Amino acid sequence: MRRRGTATAVAAGVTLGALVLAGCGGPDSGAAGASGAELSVSSAYMPQPVSASMAAGFLTIANTGSAKDELTSVTSDIAGSVTVHETVGTSMQEVTSLDVPAHGRLVFESGGNHLMFEKLKRRPTQGQKVTVELHFAQSGPVTVEIPVKSATYNPKTGH
Numbered sequence: 467m468r469r470r471g472t473a474t475a476v477a478a479g480v481t482l483g484a485l486v487l488a489g490c491g492g493p494d495s496g497a498a499g500a501s502g503a504e505l506s507v508s509s510a511y512m513p514q515p516v517s518a519s520m521a522a523g524f525l526t527i528a529n530t531g532s533a534k535d536e537l538t539s540v541t542s543d544i545a546g547s548v549t550v551h552e553t554v555g556t557s558m559q560e561v562t563s564l565d566v567p568a569h570g571r572l573v574f575e576s577g578g579n580h581l582m583f584e585k586l587k588r589r590p591t592q593g594q595k596v597t598v599e600l601h602f603a604q605s606g607p608v609t610v611e612i613p614v615k616s617a618t619y620n621p622k623t624g625h
Contacts, residue, residue, distance in 0.1 A: 502533030503605050505566065510612045512583075513619050514592045521545070521590065523581035523598065523612055527572040536563040536603040537572060544596050546585025553578045563603065576620075590614045 510525035529535060540548040552561045564579065566572045574580050581598075590596050595611045602608070 502531050503529050503535035503566065503568070503602070504531035505529055505535065505602070505605055505608060507600070507608060507610045509621065510610055511615045511619060511621065512590065512596055512612050514614055514617045515583075515586065515589055516617055517586075518589050519584070519586050521583040521586060522576075523548075523583060523596070524574045524576060525581075525610065525612065526574070527566050527600070529566045529568060529570055529572075532568055533604070534568045534570075535566045535605050537566060537600060538563045538603050539601040540581055540598055541601070542583060542596060542598040544587055544590060545583035546587065548598065549582045549584060551580050551582055553580070566602070592616050 506528050508526050508528065510523070512521055512523045515521035527537065537550065540550060542548050549560050550562075550564060551558050552564060560582075564572055572579070583596075592614050594614045596614060598610050598612055600608045600610060
């Protein structure tokens, strides 16, 4: 009888271990964790700043997941602060967060939503890369290397 009890305990332990491991992967892993959002970043660039104290940044955050998320903040070692700006019509305003819709995109583009790097610690030049960390309400942080382009750079994609 004792052997049967041990075998039952081992089987239960193996089953529990398999269930725990099953929860670690799958479609909700990666930058999303258990949030249901699946985030990726593309089309990132920073025009070489013309000001010694400020710069702008542009990128696209795609969400192929089944749940929305929110970009809540951005940090970078190159700036004292990085703020998120929303453009509605011709008006620009700083916001505390922007939605990244499920199965959608959040686009930062010239003349639209954008990142503002303020109190630059150094002035990045064309050919360099600027590291930023994007922080989300549900997903884990995403680190992005943003290439610095010419001050007049105009991407073919419009952003």
